Amino acid sequence: MRPAPRATMRDVAALAGVSVKTVSRVVNQEPSVSPDVAQRVRTAVATLGYRHHLGASTLRRTEQRTGTVAALLQDLSNAYSASVLRAIEVAAHERDIAVVASSLDEDPARERQIVEGLVRRRVDGLVLMPATASQAYLQPDLDAGLVTVCVDRHPQGISVDSVAVDGARGGALATTHLLDHGHRRVAFLGDDLRIETAAARYAGYERALAAREVALEPGLVVTGLRSAADAARAVHGLLDSTDPPTAIFAARNAVAEGAVRTLRERGVAHATALVGFDDFALADVLDPPLTVVRQDVDAIGAEVVSRLFARLDGDTSPPRAVDIDLELVRRGSGEIRPPH
Template sequence: MAKTARRPVNRYGNRPTMKDVAARAGVGLKTVSRVVNGEPGVTPDTERRVQEAIDALGFRRNDSARVLRKGRTASIGLVLEDLADPFYGPLSRAVEEVARAHGALLINGSSAEDPERERELALALCARRVDGLVVIPAGDDHRYLQPEIAAGVATVFVDRPAGGIDADVVLSDSFGGASEGVAHLLAHGHRRVGFIGDMPRIHTAAERLRGYRAALEDAGITPQEGWVSLGVTDPDRVARAALTMLSGPEPVTAIFAGNNRVTVTVVRVLTEHPRPVALVGFDDFELADLLSPGVTVVAQDAAQLGRTAALRLFQRLDGTVNRSEQFLLPTRLIARGSGEIRPAV
């Protein structure tokens, strides 16, 4: 039968304390506290001695005592749209890495693009006394969070702004990215460009549609009826929209896809289409570079979105910022071949 590893104990049979670490390292208690909590003011040599004492004794910080002292739970909540969406993987990981660096635990959940579920999840996290929230909004009314924010729950919104309240928000440049993607198609000779996007009430979908229209307007092109389709990103709906745009006497010769889920469905439709059709998608996705041709995309940095939001959250928790701010992160056009297909003569 395997033996259970014994916890480290000091000479009194108790778990090692900061006093034990201080005695072994030959330093004061405050110095140990600074090393344990990552505070400045300790020389590299002293920090090394303290760390060696910590390792030798098997000391572990008592977070329960720290919570009582600071009035925090050392945890933050992350409310995502869909945990299964590849876009949110790097975003979530980046938030978790920042939280870990600040000694906090991350708890996340999915709203499934349902405003009521978002509200229930956010308030459930607040009821468990998280110190802060990072929210990808599903709804457009966040006044329900005002009492929580007033009570000290730091809150930062990502990807879409909050509705009805003044709060920090970190966004990708959806308007600028979409405008650049459509301009790329126009530069390769296309004059009939379709747009398939998400539900119009979603901020990112509306901004990408605005960018699409702006690029066409700059080129002196008025989008025709049937060139634009907004709605759920269900594959059946997207496939029907693409097939409709690709049929008729004057079909589109290029499609701009509003997000990665739309792009994947459009790729499937185009593989069975009899003539070449150009495609640019908003959001990169796995294996996009391995298709033939590779899929040209407007890439946003999901990890940087999460990192920026989490760092802002901990700035709020540390009391170093007061006014709300909007952070707009740039996108990047990655040309791989599908967006460079020219219209058939």
């Protein structure tokens, strides 16, 4: 089924009972329109889901492609986001499609602002690692033909393709590995639990402890860690406690980096077990090498690209939620046993 056409400036003018020129003045924020008329136009814009095309003030809207896709990821400086972007770029280059990329930094307002700007520029497709709790605001654009694929997180409020991993399974895999090596005081270091991925990894941690009948100790759980520096401070605090953990599950690569640095500074890198979530460059040459739960970023990127371009090529099958498998990579840090 062909997507419904986007609302035009002429549609807005008809609903608001004004001229197209008046609509143009309002959407371009010109001051020469009375407040009541401007409000009528804004109401019509919201009702119709109209998006102003920056280059369309004097041009008739066409349904031609722009040859541009956007990748909105959480942090392009992060190894995971950078690898996903690279996979998109390689596939897009083969099709002579330009890629626009931006970091969202877990900021819902930033996500909506950037998406609105991209839609106004008529990007053909969107790869989104959502920061918003619901992406229902995208529905008018989806109805008008905007192809969207969510990565790393599942869509909420809309029905689109998604590519992710089972974070709860990954969290349980890491925690169980530490428990299998004799640890009973396993700390959890993670991001804000309002974030889907962080909450899933924490749920896996809880599940693994419960399965082994190990009591969850709130003092060993530190969340809201956004950077390696945050993680370093958290590890210092845990090590300075009266009963420090013998093992740590660092549920994000930046958190693992901060933990590695602090354990080394404190001289306990070979005495405190550590498992990270997500791999990163040189993790295998650390001392000790870092054990990680690794996502297959190449497979994730390839699947995102496959779904995105299949939709752009006309695939109208029901949306799919694709889960990519995880792998525990044993290197040494996660195999350290607790002191007797």
